[in-house]
Amino acid sequence: MVMAEARAAATLTANLRRRLTYYSPTIAIAVGVILLWEFIVLIFDIQQFLLPKPSAIFAEFMLQVDLWLAPGERSILFESSGATFWEAFGGFFIGCGGGILVALITSRWTIVSEATMPFAIAANSVPIIAFAPIMNNWFGITNPASKMAIVAIIVFFPTMINTVRGLTLVDAQQLELMRSYAAQPAHILFNLRIPNALPYIFSALRVASALSLIGAVVAEFFGGPRATLGVYITQEASAFDFAKAWTAIMMASIIGVSFYLVVLLAEKRLMPWHVSLRGQG
Amino acid sequence: MSADSKDIAILARGINKIFNPGSDEAVIALKDINLEVEAGEFISLIGPSGCGKSTLMRLVGDLIQPSAGELRVNGKAPGRARLDRDYGMVFQAATLYEWRSVTKNVQLPLEVMGYPKAERQARAQAMLEMVELGAFVNHYPWQLSGGMQQRVSIARALAFDPAVLLMDEPFGALDEFTRERMNLELLKIWQQTGKTIIFVTHSISEAVFLSNRIVVMSPRPGRITEIVGNTLPHPRDFNTRNDPAYHDLVAKVRDLLRDAHGLEWSESDGNG
Numbered sequence: 001m002v003m004a005e006a007r008a009a010a011t012l013t014a015n016l017r018r019r020l021t022y023y024s025p026t027i028a029i030a031v032g033v034i035l036l037w038e039f040i041v042l043i044f045d046i047q048q049f050l051l052p053k054p055s056a057i058f059a060e061f062m063l064q065v066d067l068w069l070a071p072g073e074r075s076i077l078f079e080s081s082g083a084t085f086w087e088a089f090g091g092f093f094i095g096c097g098g099g100i101l102v103a104l105i106t107s108r109w110t111i112v113s114e115a116t117m118p119f120a121i122a123a124n125s126v127p128i129i130a131f132a133p134i135m136n137n138w139f140g141i142t143n144p145a146s147k148m149a150i151v152a153i154i155v156f157f158p159t160m161i162n163t164v165r166g167l168t169l170v171d172a173q174q175l176e177l178m179r180s181y182a183a184q185p186a187h188i189l190f191n192l193r194i195p196n197a198l199p200y201i202f203s204a205l206r207v208a209s210a211l212s213l214i215g216a217v218v219a220e221f222f223g224g225p226r227a228t229l230g231v232y233i234t235q236e237a238s239a240f241d242f243a244k245a246w247t248a249i250m251m252a253s254i255i256g257v258s259f260y261l262v263v264l265l266a267e268k269r270l271m272p273w274h275v276s277l278r279g280q281g
Numbered sequence: 282m283s284a285d286s287k288d289i290a291i292l293a294r295g296i297n298k299i300f301n302p303g304s305d306e307a308v309i310a311l312k313d314i315n316l317e318v319e320a321g322e323f324i325s326l327i328g329p330s331g332c333g334k335s336t337l338m339r340l341v342g343d344l345i346q347p348s349a350g351e352l353r354v355n356g357k358a359p360g361r362a363r364l365d366r367d368y369g370m371v372f373q374a375a376t377l378y379e380w381r382s383v384t385k386n387v388q389l390p391l392e393v394m395g396y397p398k399a400e401r402q403a404r405a406q407a408m409l410e411m412v413e414l415g416a417f418v419n420h421y422p423w424q425l426s427g428g429m430q431q432r433v434s435i436a437r438a439l440a441f442d443p444a445v446l447l448m449d450e451p452f453g454a455l456d457e458f459t460r461e462r463m464n465l466e467l468l469k470i471w472q473q474t475g476k477t478i479i480f481v482t483h484s485i486s487e488a489v490f491l492s493n494r495i496v497v498m499s500p501r502p503g504r505i506t507e508i509v510g511n512t513l514p515h516p517r518d519f520n521t522r523n524d525p526a527y528h529d530l531v532a533k534v535r536d537l538l539r540d541a542h543g544l545e546w547s548e549s550d551g552n553g
Binding site for chain 2: 181271273
């Protein structure tokens, strides 16, 4: 038992070391860019309202962390992050869920999916963010639903289009095999079409995870409650408090990257067989 | 070859198949095909590209419908036979479902057909042992070589014990050595199971080595040139390919195919 535990611990540290080696160039580049940024601002004496030093942004961020943790105080930055996160997440959930659902329904009848696809592809190239002021009128400028609606519409179309493609672009011989088994449509859907669509769906979800945060923050630029990242950035920027604006940009990036990682993790769990994930983890 | 002494598995009378009928691109894929296959017989369809050998196999398997003629499988219409799950199919590509493990791939037809779980697993295990992949049940298709994938595909086709095995150039993508080994394994499986096998191939040596009868076909329009009987004794093994009778048969089929090709060349020369 002890031996086995020791061996398990040994492989764990070995794994950790291998991963660190794998990611070390990435980490080195990140650290290098931040250092370069810091030195360029110092050497060329760039005004803080044009480009604040990373150290200044980090100091402002730590100040907000202290405020957030202190009892009785509030940090608008963290409240904004929470609010924007929920807008993006809600929109992502509704839009992607709706896209997958509509794709499942329309792909049941070839005629319906063929009739709707051109509209979906056309709608996908419309700059939907331009509807943000209209959504503000519909739902109310301070209602998170106005931002969720924008995010949901933005992510709906790519998700639907990709899902329909994945459900319909099935290998002809795999379909013939099902035909030779005299399989029911439900069997073909669950055993062939849906597994075939998973890689398509996940590539859409990865794009949607980034789009949802862009959609939420940009929609907030058109107006929203004080405690949202988009409003925070516009207000602090117009007050020339650029370090604060940059902390909000940083938070938006962190949320965006986490979204993406969660989608990646789900992908790894649900389709470990896929080419892109073989031999990892 | 008297029809009354044995059961007829496949009967084709006056089969025509025209693709895109009535349009400018109309192609006569098969013309006046007559063929009788006894139950338990191993038949090869051989011929140059465009001779309709795959089309004929697909007609038997009810993947497409004939334009004219009568086709019966075990005394039934092909559509009925398909609904009765009489067909096991193997294509040139192994066509495994990459998201399923080897055993789950073999179990797929059984799942679709509603077999209970314990029986699914037992059958998959037995089939995989027959194709000598008993140690690979939990592997995924991408972890197997091309020959191993094709063996999984054969195990999957046999899992639900269909009456007829339809094989469309199943070893066409394999190297010569692997192909000869797969030929031996397929013969062994055929003798164990007694299935009726329709085997489409480009390879003369493969057709002669495997089958009871070799159906030689020629293109434009696709038709049967000759049906060559094959009396090479069973069991056949590596030495069979050294038998003079084997070489005579190979030469005979090659000559027949050359005639079919020669006709083709002189026709196209004549057209400019």
